[in-house]
Amino acid sequence: MKIKFRHRIYIFSFGIPTLFAVMLIVALKPNPIVCGLIGLVMLLMIFLTVAAHHHFIDSIHNLKYYISYIRNNDRLPDIIMSLDSEAAEVQMMIQEMYKQLIEHRKNIEAERNKLIIHIQTTDVGLAYFTSDYKEIYANSHFIQYLNTLLDTRTFDVCKLFDREIFASVVQFLQHNGGKNIYTDRLNSHGLSFFLKVMLFDDKTFEIMLRKRDDEEINQIDQVVMISNIAHELRTPVTVVSGYLETLLEHPKLAADKSKEFLERAYSQVIRLSKIIQDTTILSKTDTAPQYYSLEQVNLHSLLKDMIEIEMKEILEKNHCTIHLSVNEDLCIQGNTVLLYSIFRNLTENAIKYAGNNVTIRICNYMESGHYYYFSFADDGKGIEEIHFNRIFERFYRINPGRTRETGGSGLGLSIVKAAVAFHQGTIYAQNRAGGGLEFLFTLKKTINE
Template sequence: MNNNSHFLSFNRKLFLSVISLFLVFVVCFLTYQYQREKEYKIELLHSKLQDYNSRLYEEIHEDSAHSKEQYLDYYVKKYTLTDLRVTVIKPNGDVVYDSYEKDKSKLKNHIERKEIQRALKKGNGYDVRRTSQTTGVSYFYSATAYPDFTVRTALPYNVNLTNSLKTDRHYLWFTGFITLVLVFIFYKFTQKLGVSIKQLREFAQRADRNEPIEIALESATSQNELGEISHHIIEIYKRLHETKEALYIEREKLITHLQISHEGLGIFTKEKKEILVNNLFNQYANLISDSNLLSSEDVFTISELQVITDFIGKMQNRPIQKEEKRMSVTINKNGRTFTVECIIFQDLSFEISINDITMEEEQVRLKRQLTQNIAHELKTPVSSIQGYLETIVNNDNIPADKMKVFLERCYAQSNRLTILLRDISVLTRMDEAASMIEMEKVDISAIVNNIINEVSLELEERKISVINSLKKNIQIRGNYSLIYSIFRNLTDNAIAYAGSNIQIYINCFREDENYYYFSFSDTGVGVSPEHLNRLFERFYRVDKGRSRKLGGTGLGLAIVKNAVIIHGGSISAKNSQQGGLEFVFTLAKEK
C-alpha cells in the first residue's frame, strides 16, 4: 500500500484549510451580525420606552393641580402600552409610584437596580432581562433620570416582546446560501488544482525512479498558471531525459570502443583519479613497470613514465589554454617497444594512451630485411646473365659450343629469375589482397594426384616413391591455385633437399566438423632443430650455397604458410621419428 494513502491530498488539505478559515469567518460574522441585530432591537425598544418616559415626565411636571399618584394611574391606564409597568423613583432610590404595586412599603429601595444606576450616571439606562422581586415576572427595564426623580418603564417578556426582540433570520439563510455556493466554487477550483499537483507528484516519483514519463497532461490543457508550469517542467524533463539517454548511448559506445581498442587508454581527473581505463592500459602498464600495479592510478609511480607525470604537473600549473596539450615518449622495455602519449584537456583532466609498436617495428625491420633479401636474390641471376652476355659480346671469336653453354646458363638464370618474381608476386598478393581471393569448391585429392603425375620424372630420377594415403573426394572451400601451391611447394622442397632413395608420405590423419588434419613427411636427411622455427621465414635457407645451386628461391615454405593461414589453418614443422622432415597442417572445411 502506498504510504501517501495515509495522508490527505494537497488539494483536499488546501480545500479543508481554506474552508475552515472561511467557516470560522462566517461564524464570526454571523455571531457579530446576530449580536448587532439584537442590540439594534434592544436599542429600538429602549428608545421607544425613553419616549414614553419623556412624555410621562412632561405630563407629571406640567400638571401640578392634581395628585401625582392619581394622575399617574389615570395617565398610565389611558396612554400606556398593554402590560406596561411604570415606576417613579426618587434620586435616593425610594419608590414614589409603581403601577403594579400600590403598597409602597412592599417596594424596596431601587438605587441598586442596574437600569437605575445607568440612568443616574448617563441620563438613561436599561436592563435586558431581570426577574422582578415584586411580581416575580421577567421584564425589560428602561429608566430615564430627571432632576427631581427617575421614570422607569418595564415590559414583561411575553410572546409579543420576545418576537419583537428576535433577530431577523433572513440574512442567516442568505449567508448560508452564499457560503455553500462559494464552497462549491472553491472545491471545483482546488479539484482542478489538485489534478496539476497530483500529476506533478507522479512526475516527481517517476523521475526519481528514472521511469519514462507518460502522464496524460490534463493540467497542461487547463488555463491556470500551475498547469502551464507543470507542462513546461515536464517538457524540460523529457528533453533532459532524451539528452541523458543519448549521452548514455554515446558513453556505452565510448566504453565499448575503449575495451576493444588495440591501444591502452586511460582517462583520469586532474587529481589523477581514474575515470575510465581499459584492460590493455593495465596490461601494458604492468609490462613497463618493474612491479605489478595494484591499481590503474599506480601508473604515475612508474619511473619510465616520470617524464609524463612531470609534464602533467607542469601543464596543470599553467593558465588554461584553448588548445589541447600533448606529449609523447617512446619506451623500450623487456624486449618490447611502447609509445606513450598524454593529452591534457580544457578541464585539466587528461588521457594517457599506450601503444605496443613492437610488431610494427618488427614489420619495418622485416620489410627492410625483405627488401635487402630480394635485392640480393635478384642480384645473383642478373649478375650471372650480365656476365655471360658480356663475355659473348666482348669476344668475337668465342667457339660456338662455348657460346651455347653460356646461353644455356643465361636461360637457366632467367628461369630462376622468373620463378623468383612469380613467388614474390604470389606472396604480395596474399599479404595485400587476401580478402579478395576467390573461393570455390576444391578437391584436394585430385590436386595431389595431379602434382604427383607432374613431377613423376623427377621422382623417378631421384628414386623417390610417394605413398599417397589421401582418400578420394577430400573437398574444401578454397582457392585452387593456393591449395596447389601448398602441396606443390612441399613436394618440390622434398625432391630438392630430402635426398635420393627416400619415401614421401601424404596423409589426412584426422577430420572433425571444422578442419582436415594433414601430414606431409619424408624419410630424407631432415633439418637440424635450430632451423625448424625459421623454415617459414622468407628467403631463409638452411644451406644457402646448396639452395642456390639447386635453384630454390627461399620463398616456397613462406608461400605454403601464408596459403594455409588464408584457408583458416596453421602449419608447423618437425623431424619425424623415421627420419626426415614432417609438416603438420590444418585446412578449414569452410572458409
C-alpha cells in the same frame, strides 16, 4: 704489308695442291691426257677447298656481325642471315635466349618499379649508400626523420656520418666483424626512432629509420622483405650479365662453350621468374587476400594431377616416389592456386634437401568438424632442430649455397605457411623418429565459416 686471313687461306688452298700436281707430273712423266686429268682433278680440289673456306669464313663474319648488331642496337636484326649448320644453331640459340632475357628483363624492371614506388610511399625512412658513403637514394621519410634527429633542415643525407648521434653507425661500417646487420634506437625531441643498418656483399648499405609505433613488427617485415628481394635479384642478374658479356666479347667462342654459357644464363632466368612469381604470391596473401577466389577443390584430384603430370619429370629425374593417401572425395572450399602451392613447394623442398631416392608420403590422417589434418613426410635425413623456429621465414635457407645452386627462391616454405594461414590452418615441422622430415598442418573445410 700483312696478308689478310682470307688471302692466306687462298694461297694455301691454291699453292699446296698445285705444288703437289707439279711434283706428281715430274715424277711420273705421264702422257698429255693423264696430265690433263690430273690438272682437272687438282682444279676441282682447289675449287671445293676455296668454296668451303669461303663459306666458313663468311659464316663466322656474319655471326660476328649478328652479335655486334645485338650489342650495339639492343635488338635483333630484322633479317635472319644464312649461316652454316653449327653457326646457325648458335645464332638461333642466341636469338631465343635474347628474346627470353628481354621478356624477363621487362618483368624485373616492372618489379623494380613496384619496389621503388613502395619505398617512396612507405612510412619507413630508407636510404641507400655506396661503399664510400655517397648517397644512392633516400625517400622523403628518411629526409624528414633525419632532419628531426639532426635538428636541422637539409637534403644532404650524407651529413649524418659527421654527427655524434650516428657515430655507432660509422663504427659498425668500419668494424663490423663479419656481421651485416646493426640495430639501435635513437631519441630526439621526445621522439623515438628504430635504426637498422644492412650491409650488402658489395659493401653498399641501407639505413632504415622508423618512428616506433603500434605497427612496428609489420613495418620491419616489409622493409626486410624489400631488402631481401633486392639481394636475391642481384645475384642472378649479375650471373646472366656476365655470361652474355662473355658471349658478346668473344664471338668466336666454341659452339659447345657458347651453348654451356647460354644454358647457365637460362637457368638464372628461370630462377628470376621463380623469385618474381613467389614474391607476387606472398605480396597478394599479405595485402590483398580478398582477391583470391574461392571454390570447391577436390584435393585428391589436385594432388594426383600434380604427381602424375606437373611434377612427373622432376620426380623421375630425382628418383623420388610419392605415396598418396588422401580420400578421393575430400573437398575443401578454398583457392586452387594456394592449395596447389602448399603441396608443390613441400615436394620441391623435400627433393632439394632430402636427396635422391626419397619416398614422400602425403596423407590426411584425421578429420574434425571443421578441419582436415594432413601429414607430409619424407624418409630423408631431416634437419637440425635449431632450424625449426626459422624455416618458415622469408629467404631463410638451411644451406644457402645448395639452395641457390638448385635455383630456389628462398620463399617456398613461407608461401606454404601463408597458404595454410589463408585456409585458416596452422603448420609446424618435426623430424620423424624413423628418419626424415615431417610437416603437420590443418586446413579448414570451409574457410568462410
